[in-house]
Amino acid sequence: MQIKVMTSILERNDQISAAxxxxxxxxxxxVLNLLGSPGCGKxxxxxxxxxxxxxxLSIAVIEGDLFTAKDAERIEQHGVPVVQINTxxxxxxxxxxxxxxxxxxDLDTLDVIVIENVGNLVCxxxxxxxxxxxxxVLSITEGDDKPLKYPLIFKQASAVILNKIxxxxxxxxxxxxxxxxxxxxxxxxxxxPVSCQxxxxxxxxxxxxxxxxxxxxxxxxx
Amino acid sequence: xxxxxxxQGILDIVLKTAAEHNAVRISYIKLLIGxxxxxxxxxxxxxxxxxxxxxxxxxxxxxxTIVPLVGECNGCGQQFTVERYSFLCPxxxxxxxxxxxxxxxxxxxxxxx
Ligand SMILES: Nc1nc2c(ncn2[C@@H]2O[C@H](COP(=O)(O)OP(=O)(O)O)[C@@H](O)[C@H]2O)c(=O)[nH]1
Ligand SMILES: [Mg+2]
Ligand SMILES: [Zn+2]
Numbered sequence: 001m002q003i004k005v006m007t008s009i010l011e012r013n014d015q016i017s018a019a020x021x022x023x024x025x026x027x028x029x030x031v032l033n034l035l036g037s038p039g040c041g042k043x044x045x046x047x048x049x050x051x052x053x054x055x056x057l058s059i060a061v062i063e064g065d066l067f068t069a070k071d072a073e074r075i076e077q078h079g080v081p082v083v084q085i086n087t088x089x090x091x092x093x094x095x096x097x098x099x100x101x102x103x104x105x106d107l108d109t110l111d112v113i114v115i116e117n118v119g120n121l122v123c124x125x126x127x128x129x130x131x132x133x134x135x136x137v138l139s140i141t142e143g144d145d146k147p148l149k150y151p152l153i154f155k156q157a158s159a160v161i162l163n164k165i166x167x168x169x170x171x172x173x174x175x176x177x178x179x180x181x182x183x184x185x186x187x188x189x190x191x192x193p194v195s196c197q198x199x200x201x202x203x204x205x206x207x208x209x210x211x212x213x214x215x216x217x218x219x220x221x222x
Numbered sequence: 223x224x225x226x227x228x229x230q231g232i233l234d235i236v237l238k239t240a241a242e243h244n245a246v247r248i249s250y251i252k253l254l255i256g257x258x259x260x261x262x263x264x265x266x267x268x269x270x271x272x273x274x275x276x277x278x279x280x281x282x283x284x285x286x287t288i289v290p291l292v293g294e295c296n297g298c299g300q301q302f303t304v305e306r307y308s309f310l311c312p313x314x315x316x317x318x319x320x321x322x323x324x325x326x327x328x329x330x331x332x333x334x335x
Contacts, residue, residue: 005239005329009253013260052290091224122260123224125293126327152260184308 013127016095020102020130027107030216031115032209032217033129035153036137038119041163043071044196045137045205046114050078052206057213060105062115064093071116081105092123092187098130111213121146125153133158134217140164140171151185159190166195225262228327229269235329236279245334248279256326257291258307291324 008014024031034042050059060081063072064075072084083104085097104111106133115131119126125134136157141164147154154160160182168175179191190208195202232253240248255261269285274280291304297316309319 001243001245001334003239003243003245003332005235005331005333006234007239009228009235009327009329012231012234020281041307090227092227094227126224126228126260148307150260152258155258155307184306184310187309187319 002210010126010128011094016099017130020095020098021132023102026128027110028217029110029113030213030214031131033124033131033134033138034087034114034116035121035134035157036119037121037139037142038136040119040139040142040184041196042119042137043074044117045161045163045194046100046116047078048199048202049114049206049209050075050080052202053210054078054080056210057111058109059114060110062098062101062113064097064116066090066118069127078160086115091118091120092127093117093129093178094127095129096119101172103108111217112209121153123152125150129169133212135159135161137161137163138178140167140173140175144174144181147178147181147185149216152184154182154189157186157189159192159213160192161205162193163196165193165200166197172210224260225265225322226269226273228261229266229273232270232284232329233273233277236246236282236332239329240278242333243333243334246278248282248332249335250283250285250333251279252330252332253284253286253324254289254330255286256289256319256324257272258324259327262293263288281311287330289323289326292322293319295319296323298301 061075063084066087066089069084072082075082083101085101096134134157136153192205194205236251255299263286268286281286292303293304293309295311295316296318298314302311302312305310310317
């Protein structure tokens with residue numbers, strides 16, 4: 001006997017993600033899913049962001065990592081709430097994992113939750129985790145061919161941060177070519193070249209983030 | 223590899239569907255996988271076979287149809303196959319392009335006994 005099913009394999013994850021979104025919506029929290037390869041600078045960017053915006057926004061961080069709590073320890077030094085999720089070898093965070101740790105955070109006091117996903121350009125792109133948007137970090141040392149090699153993570157992102165531009169003179173990374181590829185994958189995407197080392201471009205990133213939070217708050221008060 | 227969690231998702235769906243139809247064995251599973259998904263078909267079928275052992279889906283043939291990536295221009299209405307992941311309309315250069323297919327990750331149908 002043949003049975004027609006036509007069910008999305010990610011349906012269960014998407015349902016939990018939608019329930020999380022509803023919870024965040026009620027609490028008026030902007031949630032960002034921060035993606036990118038290991039070493040592209042996700043934690044560095046977070047540290048800079050917290051340092052600059054700590055007095056403007058109430059920020060909490062959820063750290064996804066295979067086995068360690070190293071990144072969570074770095075974030076903790078900046079005096080914001082942080083929760084560690086160890087995926088024990090799992091290559092991405094899923095909605096259920098986020099659901100499992102939310103009770104560790106006081107949602108009523110927060111404006112922003114940043115979730116640093118497991119370092120990986122492939123798997124995390126498929127799994128929604130209750131976020132308002134995804135932001136992908138690509139660093140100059142990874143090579144300008146990566147957008148076309150891993151298009152989905154750039155298609156799903158609302159903004160792409162091109163980090164480590166201080167290293168441009170020492171590499172063959174073609175910034176214009178990379179920006180062109182990312183824009184053809186995702187026309188209209190926000191591109192933010194920065195250096196977490198020198199601070200170049202970070203102000204523009206902070207302003208983008210503040211604007212997203214304000215848009216979210218505006219929606220909530222209606 | 224996230225193919226394992228995708229395989230688990232497939233197993234959950236097929237076992238639930240089979241139970242609803244009082245089936246005793248699942249012999250064939252048809253999957254639709256979009257071209258713009260991050261799935262390695264071989265890892266997926268391998269992972270599924272491992273997970274399905276000792277269930278009524280043990281030994282089921284998993285058949286995958288890859289769905290091509292197709293866009294539709296909201297400007298001029300043109301449908302086109304997306305080449306090199308360029309989502310600009312090849313006819314009018316509009317950036318306002320809808321993804322019509324190519325993002326599927328679905329169980330299409332089953333054969334059961
Ligand atoms: N030169 C340079 N190094 C950076 C920059 N941002 C981060 N790094 C370095 O890159 C390495 C990995 O950074 P980290 O934030 O741990 O990356 P993550 O794995 O994505 O969280 C660290 O040694 C950082 O100091 C940058 O803009 N320029
Ligand atoms: Mg990190
Ligand atoms: Zn057009």
